[in-house]
Amino acid sequence: MGAPLPGLEGLPVITCHPRAKINLTLEVLGLRLDGYHQVASVLQTISLQDTLILEESDDLSPRCNLASLEGEGNLAWRAASLLREVSGCPRGAAITLEKGIPPAAGLGGGSSDAAATLQGLNQFWGLGFSRERLLPLASRLGSDVPFFLYGGTALVAGRGEQVTPLPPLPSTWLVLLTPSIEIPEKTKRLYGLLRPEHFTRGEHTRRLVQALETGSALASSHVYNVFEEVAFSFFPGLEEHRRALLQAGGGQVHLAGSGPTLFALAAGQPEGEAIKERLAREGLRAYLVVTCP
Ligand code: C5P
Numbered sequence: 100m101g102a103p104l105p106g107l108e109g110l111p112v113i114t115c116h117p118r119a120k121i122n123l124t125l126e127v128l129g130l131r132l133d134g135y136h137q138v139a140s141v142l143q144t145i146s147l148q149d150t151l152i153l154e155e156s157d158d159l160s161p162r163c164n165l166a167s168l169e170g171e172g173n174l175a176w177r178a179a180s181l182l183r184e185v186s187g188c189p190r191g192a193a194i195t196l197e198k199g200i201p202p203a204a205g206l207g208g209g210s211s212d213a214a215a216t217l218q219g220l221n222q223f224w225g226l227g228f229s230r231e232r233l234l235p236l237a238s239r240l241g242s243d244v245p246f247f248l249y250g251g252t253a254l255v256a257g258r259g260e261q262v263t264p265l266p267p268l269p270s271t272w273l274v275l276l277t278p279s280i281e282i283p284e285k286t287k288r289l290y291g292l293l294r295p296e297h298f299t300r301g302e303h304t305r306r307l308v309q310a311l312e313t314g315s316a317l318a319s320s321h322v323y324n325v326f327e328e329v330a331f332s333f334f335p336g337l338e339e340h341r342r343a344l345l346q347a348g349g350g351q352v353h354l355a356g357s358g359p360t361l362f363a364l365a366a367g368q369p370e371g372e373a374i375k376e377r378l379a380r381e382g383l384r385a386y387l388v389v390t391c392p
């Protein structure tokens with residue numbers, strides 16, 4: 100950040116870095132009476148991040164470096180309005196969001212921004228809300244938002260609102276490949292494509308939790324995502340991206356959340372860098388990231 104504007108020196112500013120996530124497992128156990136799906140998932144934050152800056156302002160004034168995210172649909176702006184409404188706080192905030200996480204990519208960027216906005220404004224406005232009090236607000240904003248009030252490695256159940264922190268995963272390097280495929284309401288539509296034969300009983304998630312409890316390194320065989328059953332026929336061009344990641348050296352390719360981002364585990368940082376470089380040379384959008392405790 101640059102120097103404060105003249106006259107604004109000394110005013111409080113909060114800067115934070117909401118992180119992206121991947122689902123190491125994502126199982127759907129069944130359909131719920133409320134129309135959502137019952138999930139069992141292990142989520143993990145990764146080093147790809149946005150920047151969120153909160154500054155004094157009389158009203159709520161949001162700004163984003165991506166014009167497409169300036170609108171009222173942005174989850175961070177909705178989080179700010181919701182917190183102000185629920186707390187009755189009369190103060191405002193200038194909220195600046197600089198996106199580093201590609202939007203609508205299956206990496207939870209919008210959800211992470213929303214959780215960081217709740218936590219940041221809670222502090223900025225001195226509300227003193229506990230995490231337990233923020234959780235129902237996070238849940239109202241989206242199924243992935245509660246997880247980001249914790250971050251790290253966590254078991255997620257229900258429709259996403261039940262979060263249990265897990266022992267941290269040993270640092271793992273990953274290469275992400277984010278195709279530029281935008282499909283409106285893709286998460287809702289992907290859930291809609293699932294059939295009972297795609298439902299599982301949480302066994303993949305339990306196996307990974309056991310591995311985490313014994314401190315084992317993450318292996319591709321631990322990773323599971325139900326949406327892989329339907330995503331490759333849903334996202335045009337996703338299969339070509341999968342092959343590109345395989346050819347660049349990604350041993351096994353997995354889908355991140357509801358996609359379309361794909362990822363592969365790397366043996367270490369140098370191998371990950373080499374895979375990412377090969378993809379970048381083909382003009383593809385690739386990132387080398389590491390898991391964050
Ligand atoms: O909660 P969120 O707004 O992120 O969910 C987007 C859509 O994904 C929902 O409208 C719903 O159709 C679907 N969904 C679901 N079960 C979940 C989470 C999301 O069916 N556990």
